[in-house]
Amino acid sequence: MPNFVDYHRALPIMSPQDVQDMVEKIRNGDPSQYGVESWKIYVGLDGQAWCCLEADSDEAVIQAHDGMKFQQDPQNVVEAVILV
DSSP states (O other): OOEEEEEESSOOOOOHHHHHHHHHHHHTTGGGGGTEEEEEEEEOTTSOEEEEEEESOHHHHHHHHHHTTOOOOGGGEEEEOOOO
């Protein structure tokens, strides 16, 4: 399955409960309905974020974000190869 990385320049303000709900959805496999099998999120201390995903396509990445109520610009989604 292809790997993708996407970038969020700034995260929306989310309550602790909203963050927990998003984490629960990812852990429960909700994004898999869009063709996303693995989702790791890295958050910078300055509010930027990167998602590393295994997905069927870049469109699946965007749909999975939409399903989490998290808009993603297609220009910020790139297919990537894992080197190590």
